[in-house]
Amino acid sequence: MNLFRLSLRMLRRDWRAGELRILALALIIAVSSITTVSFFADRVQLALSRESNRLLGADLLVISDRPLPAHYAEKAQQYGLKTATMTRFPSMTSKDESNLLAEIRAVSDGYPLRGDLRLADPPDGTFSEQVTYVAPGIPAPGTVWIDEKIIAGLDIKLGEELEVGAVQMMAAAMIAREPDHSVGFVNMGPRLLMNVKDLAATDLIQPGSRVTYQLLVAGDEERVAGFRNWAQAQLVPGQRIEGIRDSRPEIRAALERAEKFLSLAALASVVVAAAAVALAVRRFIQRHLDGCAIMRCLGASQATILRLYSYHLAILGLAASITGCVMGFAAQEFLSRWLSELVNTTLPWPSGMPAVHGLLSGMVLLLGFSLPPLLNLKRVPALRVLRRDIGKTNLHGLAGYAFGLFALSILFVWEAGEFHLGILVMLGFLTAIVVFAFLGWLLIRLLLMIRQQGTSAWRYGLASIRRRTIATVIQAIALGLGLMAMLVLTLIQNDLLKDWRRSLPPNTPNRFLVNIQPDQLQSLAAFFDQHEMDQPEFFPMVRGRLVKINDQSVRVDEYTDLRKKQLLNREFNLSWSEEMQSDNVIVAGRWWQDEEATPENELSLEDEVAKTIGVKLGDRLTFDIAGSPYTATITSLRKVDWDTFQVNFFVVARPGSLEQYPINYVTSFYLPPSHAGIMHELVRSFPNLLIIDVAIVIEQIQQMILQVSNAIEFVFMFTLLAGLIVMYAAISATQDERIYEAAIFRTLGAKRRQLIRAWAAEFAILGTLVGLFASAGATVLAYVIGDYALHVSYTFNPWIWLVGIVVGIIGVTIAGLLGTRSSLSQPPLLTLRRIG
Amino acid sequence: MINDRVIEAANPIVRAHALTKQVDTGDNQLTILQDIHLEVNAGESIAVIGASGSGKSTLLGLLAGLDVPTSGQVYLDGEEIFLLDEDERAALRSRLLGFMFQSFQLLPALTALENVMLPLELSGVNDARQAAQELLERVGLGMRLKHYPRQLSGGEQQRVAIARAFVTQPKLLFADEPTGNLDSATGAQIIQLMFELNRERGTTLVLVTHDEALSNRCSRQIRMAAGRIVN
């Protein structure tokens, strides 16, 4: 007879008899939490990056200093993507006697592909944020849209004409906000938007003029990625591709944090669910020991047993995993709807990968934890039918768990999508489990030494803990993981998200002022005073081109790395300071100290830049500053948190060596929306200043933090569910024994009250262990998430320990007593017979 | 050819030769069975009697190939079982042996019918249900096919075990104190049933018991004390 059919039958019988419920439930929860998270993370990540692509006006830009060959646009259209073009160049515009150098942008229909262009037509030339509206397309041929600086600089009113190259065009509207307003530092000048159809007539594009040609591309995420891959291979010198992550370090950093946080949340629920699976498998095996012995006695070979139960578990695993996948999909669908209401976008449809992912994860979890004990199961000696004490081998076998943990680690690395993170979290949990196991064992030993004291209930409680030391420790770890999940869910998650939100407070600087001349400092300070705003800090800087590394000339043309080229083609902003910016962290070398003598010039370099241009501590860099060379040695490397929006520099020198060069200043400050009008005045009073408005980027990131917080709360719900199931599994792990014990105790005449007391004592001890483990684990997890994912330092919360231990004791005692209640109300004989 | 058959029929179905079993108890070796010689012929019924702890179960386990001896041989149906590996012995058991135990050893997750079907299913018989149902009816449990062991009384459980033992039509039945957990009236019924089936099917019976009255119903008695046969 077909073994497969036999296992199907046995599976049905086991299921009917209620043997598989915990295992199936644990698996379903594990898989549905994994799939929900990965479906959802998939969609959220798609949505988040699409949201931020609004800032770019597109999903992707192909940028070139020469007209782009037509095949880029054609290919993009073949991929089913929307396209538009923009041609940018600086040019003089004039009206009457006034001239102004402006950035001209000639765009085609469809611009912008992502985000909105907002216009205003202030009747009297004054402008307030409130009266803007979304542009209905692009300027009609013959008309232009201009920004506030041109209105101020040319003293022009809307409806009047201005000269652009060879043609006269009518200023039809004022640009209030461009979608790509704040991307990159290059486009800060006065801005003029025109229709590309008028471009030829202006006669402005001549050989040698500095023109940038852009192809804007947007559409389905996967297709954009496909197009990007294709285009990457087509690039020739002078062409490059940019997505939002390439052009905005702040957004990239925030996105990465969000992704890490989500992954960590998912990993936490996987660990907890895995514990539940491990426990349930143990119970499953325990309950099938007798059956196996009988079958061996009835003539089943080891191979038969192994195959029988492998099929058994595989079918169970598959069924539970599929159920989990379906539930996961339903959950994320619900979640996505709710989220898309919040963010006002329809989330892109997820890919099918998460389902495959979930299925495989379920099988890996189940087989990882059941294969080693299964191999034990097949070795159950038939003699067990005669002597029940033999064959109880290795249920807690380290090797068994080790294999499961190994499988789990693979799952982890995969789940985290990042080797480093997966291994880190896995090692964290492993260390925690080992430390807990040791401490738990130690604590129990200690308790047993004082066991002679106390009431009889206490002594019985301790005695049964001693008999089950290993089982108790395992129970404590499992329950601890469950409770930890709850603590993280409730207290810590709140703390952390608060900390994260606090890292970008409402008064985060949202305007940068660049190109402040030394003689303007006083009048600027007066300007801030006059408008009752705080005085911002002004940072000095000089501009210089990197010309030599260790006395070797830098030849940009010879480099192939695009980012390196871009960096070296630009001028560096060199600043100097006695103190390091508080949000920087030294990763190599050390910051200069007052007392030290300086044999030579010293500077501190941002770590990423150092890596990109390939220099290290001790290297000598030579900059060309206004025609004269300046050489300094790198004495420290710094990490910079770009998304704090403080003024930060790639290169900071020790004071005393740069002051002689032509200096200008930079500052950043918070401009409340109520003061938006004063920018107008600032532009008029200090026409040479470049104002960089990052308000929209900050808003974007704050919005992102909010969304991700909500998503994380939801994902942690699964951790909670997994926590509950692991607790249930842990409590029921010793249920059979306890019920049997109760029957014997009561046969021997123990009163119910005595038994309850003995158990309560045992559960209270267990609960204390659980509370300790959970609080410690939750605190460490909080530090890890804070430090690793959110870059906020978690503020220690002593309540965790109090709540953890109290809830541990009370919760475990109540749950434990509830779980064994039924055995107390039944006549002992019934129980004894049932156990056999 | 004919000679072979005659010789085979005359061969004992169970033969133990110089069987010894020792176990390690940490500091010293404990001898549980010592130099057991035993022959059981086809169709015989043998009672193994002796005080608790005298080694009866150990002997039964060895004869059935559930355990391995320290030295000595066991032949079942002419085959030397300790030359086989565990799986081959299991296959031999499924072909040749039926079992009954003091603690019934039914699978709690299976119904009475499924418990009886199990040995047939394991040996790959297709029509397990039919045979199992017939036997359960034979032992008087035709109305309780769908009941789980925990819903059955001890006597009823042991009847399920009888049905399970006979369903594969074994040549040889090993029973280890099958009435040990039952009251005397129920025990008597079980014994009655067991001997009836034994006779109907011509099974060879090896019955472990400490009940003298019960042992007298067997064709031969073997008395054990301190790991030896003392006749």
Ligand SMILES: Nc1ncnc2c1ncn2[C@@H]1O[C@H](COP(=O)(O)OP(=O)(O)O)[C@@H](O)[C@H]1O
């Ligand atoms: N694996 C073992 N380890 C230690 N002692 C054993 C082992 N197996 C059997 N014994 C001992 O051998 C003796 C015989 O046991 P058993 O065959 O079960 O006796 P019976 O079935 O006659 O009551 C008993 O004293 C028992 O404790």
Ligand SMILES: [Mg+2]
């Ligand atoms: Mg015995």
